[in-house]
Amino acid sequence: MPARTLPTFTRAQVESHNSKKSCYVTIGSKVFDVTDFAADHPGGADLVFDYAGRDIEDILKDPTSHPHSDAAYEVLDDSIVGFVISEKAAAANGNGKANGNGNGAAKQLDGFCPIDAKDDPDVHPRTGMKCEEDLSKDTDYNTDYSRHKFLDLSRPLFPQIWFGGFSKEFYLDQVHRPRHYKGGASAPLFGNFLEPLSKTPWWLIPTVWLPAVGYGLYLASEAYDNQLWTLAYWLSGLLIWTIVEYGLHRFLFHLDYYLPDNRVGITLHFLLHGIHHYLPMDKYRLVMPPTLFILLATPFWYLAHIIIPYSWHAATAVYCGAIFGYVCYDLTHYFLHHQNLPLWYKELKKYHLAHHFLDYELGFGVTSKFWDTIFGTELQYRVKAN
Template identity: 35%
Template sequence: MSKRIRIFTTEDVAEHSSPSSCWVSRNGKVYDVTGFLPDHPGGDDLILNYAGKDVGEIMKDPLEHDHSDSAYDMLEECAIGRLGTSETIVREDWVPEDSFEPEDTDLAADYEKNQFLDLRKPLLRQVWEANWTKSYYLQQVHQPRHMPESPRLFGPAYLEVFTRTAWYVVPVVWLPIASYLFARSLVQFTVGNNALPLFSVNPSAPLKLLMAVGIPASSIVKTTLCFAFGNLVWTILEYIFHRFLFHIDNLLPDHPAGLTLHFLLHGVHHYLPMDR
């Protein structure tokens, strides 16, 4: 997959509005004209007045100065990327109604318009090799898309099996583990912490002791309270991780590795919220 042209947002361009870093845009392209400032025939002040802004209209305004074809050719030599679309699929304050049914995304049209992720191809490699800025990534990843079937994350079938889980697999795996830990806690509250060997030494010890000794009601109450407290603590921790770690966008590195990690841990949840 070849590198795509660097994609910026208007906010990216607006941040470069000084003599030391002067960007402008025209017809959807972004130009770094910092090195051209001293050579501009009309002086650098004329360009700096429009630093971080679109110069399409002013460059063809005869009252200011109607630029020649050679001027536009020189401008093209300063091109560093293009502006991504600023259109959004949903507003930030949008709240779905109870009867809401998501529409399937037109995959070809979505990619042609946004040049973000082609949902017809594996996603992870696209994120790693993409050439967006962080601001454009964050803008697009928070615009939800919907597909009737899950898109491919890795590509090869032998890897895709690790990205999809039937609902019943979760209780099949975790209920035995939770039940075993619950039983171990019952025994420890009954006969003491040191009465049980390590799991690696004798994993069946809690079950044998449960059958050998009676479990008083106090042990059941204590274990149940600990279980409930653990659920409460995890709920709070999960909220803190989600709200104050995954959403600290200003600390997210503007680097493919940082964006890829964010996409895997959290971004895909916003980008494909109805994924199965």
């Protein structure tokens, strides 16, 4: 599935696509490739090619020629390939050019500013995000809802998702456009007695799971006179967690392409991970509630003992190592969003925020980029020097 982060074009680049073989038009800042659509245009292909490389916003609204319907704009939306930026902004990308390559694919995420830069001129065209302060700007509920017709942040979100009748395509596009609830508080999810159950403070994770890990290791260690065996199995579990973390994030939390196009699939996706991408700075929906983690972790308990049938103690030590890795993952995830961190973590923070605000279909590693590099999903972006 192609990345949803679209390239940028200068006006000159758009104007160069002015032939029957490559016909681009713009409406405001949006760039559309209408080459294939031209043959299906009700007014004939020649009328489309007459405006190749030009802006068509006025002509679409012209009552004399033909005011176009909402359906016409929906057809155009299927052909969007990028956004127009000024020559000045293009030059600021570091190579003097916009990143449009003429085929609608974003090869590299140029211009993503570092989270500590205060004067970067680039604003990402889809999310509108720029620097760290933009991540905490309150969303205007009324304006956002009237524009996108998605979710009203002033009302409980769960019934809106369940009864909204959203298509999968529309839902995925909207849920990955980050919003920010006023003051960084939690938006209402259920709006009733279930509301407290949907929130988990970060400190609950080590409080619940570290004692369990410690007790499990104690039981596992009883089988060995040399505790290096216990340590070896525990470290093995910690290593296994890193690939589990990557796999869960990529193939479960971002099951976007295979998501059922119905309200059950969309609602489950929203509750599991979609709400985090929709409201990524919500402090109480950043870590996994213990009840949900028990559901996800239970199969792995049995899997560990199936893989290591010769020793209950060894399997338990491996499992404890994996659970410890999960605790590190959840705490890292929280701190990447909400804390100032040492230098190495600052780079990791930029990487994870790029996953949210540039391209959610890449950059699945949270505690490290290792498996992204191995499996070719590393998110690359150009950070300009201050």
